[in-house]
Amino acid sequence: MDILKQISLALFAIAPGNYSGITPIGGDEYAVVDDKELVDGFRVLNIKLDPENGNIIDASMREPDGFVARRASIADKQSVYRDCEGVAFCAERGTVFISGEEDQRILEYDLSGVPTGNELEVPEYFHIDNIAGNYGFEALTYNDATKLFWTTTESTLLSDGFRSDLQHTTISNRLRLQSFGTDLKPKAMYAYEMDKPTVKKKKGTLVHGVPTMLALDDGKLIVMEREAYVAKSYFGSFCRVKLYEVDLAFTPEVSATQRLADLPSSAFARKKLLAQFKTTLNLRHINFANYEGMCLGPKLADGRQTIILIADSQGRHGNKLYRLKDYVRVLVM
Numbered sequence: 518m519d520i521l522k523q524i525s526l527a528l529f530a531i532a533p534g535n536y537s538g539i540t541p542i543g544g545d546e547y548a549v550v551d552d553k554e555l556v557d558g559f560r561v562l563n564i565k566l567d568p569e570n571g572n573i574i575d576a577s578m579r580e581p582d583g584f585v586a587r588r589a590s591i592a593d594k595q596s597v598y599r600d601c602e603g604v605a606f607c608a609e610r611g612t613v614f615i616s617g618e619e620d621q622r623i624l625e626y627d628l629s630g631v632p633t634g635n636e637l638e639v640p641e642y643f644h645i646d647n648i649a650g651n652y653g654f655e656a657l658t659y660n661d662a663t664k665l666f667w668t669t670t671e672s673t674l675l676s677d678g679f680r681s682d683l684q685h686t687t688i689s690n691r692l693r694l695q696s697f698g699t700d701l702k703p704k705a706m707y708a709y710e711m712d713k714p715t716v717k718k719k720k721g722t723l724v725h726g727v728p729t730m731l732a733l734d735d736g737k738l739i740v741m742e743r744e745a746y747v748a749k750s751y752f753g754s755f756c757r758v759k760l761y762e763v764d765l766a767f768t769p770e771v772s773a774t775q776r777l778a779d780l781p782s783s784a785f786a787r788k789k790l791l792a793q794f795k796t797t798l799n800l801r802h803i804n805f806a807n808y809e810g811m812c813l814g815p816k817l818a819d820g821r822q823t824i825i826l827i828a829d830s831q832g833r834h835g836n837k838l839y840r841l842k843d844y845v846r847v848l849v850m
Contacts, residue, residue, distance in 0.1 A: 585630035603657030678778025
């Protein structure tokens with residue numbers, strides 16, 4: 518897999534954001550969710566790639582700011598903040614589904630941003646009371662060929678054991694990969710084990726988990742494992758991204774009553790490393806990017822498939838010396 522250079526959306530005069538998920542909705546347009554947006558909805562981002570090599574040649578937001586949502590809810594003074602993290606377009610239904618980490622729900626919207634009143638029937642073990650703080654639903658994907666949605670929590674459920682952090686770097690996060698059909702009902706569930714974190718520091722902040730997945734036509738998944746370490750002084754921070762191909766063909770299903778911490782290694786999905794890269798913030802390299810969203814891009818002229826990644830810059834957080842950037846990166850399979 519070829520990993521192309523990351524490109525800042527600021528180069529195309531696109532406003533700062535907290536972009537946490539991305540999905541293609543037709544042509545060169547993508548629905549993008551912002552996890553700090555106070556009104557539930559999504560933005561429409563246009564990304565054009567060079568058909569020969571996959572390089573980004575242009576990007577723009579749909580006018581005026583690309584945002585489509587039920588804006589009337591502001592006037593109604595309804596609380597609609599959901600911490601939108603993952604987004605998936607279902608062509609069969611012609612709608613967009615958005616996962617919320619604040620409420621652990623996956624709701625359906627039409628392409629004008631209005632909720633349809635439908636949602637995926639999330640099983641009880643994913644209830645907000647079983648989620649480690651801010652480690653709920655981030656990943657969401659749908660595939661037109663398999664007609665399946667897939668999601669998982671960013672980190673281990675409380676009922677499944679301990680999660681990895683700076684005090685527990687020898688622990689592997691164990692996650693539940695959950696599928697749903699187009700009838701919105703849950704289907705199969707599988708166990709997935711992440712790599713252990715590589716950071717050796719005891720101070721700072723570590724965000725270690727699965728922020729996004731990608732469902733493929735052959736039934737396989739691409740799972741992003743992200744290890745984002747932020748040092749107290751910021752210098753020395755890094756984000757390590759690993760993309761794994763996951764084959765569930767010979768993986769046994771797991772049930773809600775099985776505690777993942779108690780399962781043998783044979784119970785977890787097989788995975789194969791496809792690509793990995795690391796961005797950093799230090800005196801030699803200043804390219805830190807916290808990647809959270811992933812989706813299929815267009816196929817190139819020679820038939821190769823592209824994958825588009827998008828990073829969350831926290832609204833281009835920083836100071837006079839340095840600010841994070843809203844990076845987009847293309848991978849070519």
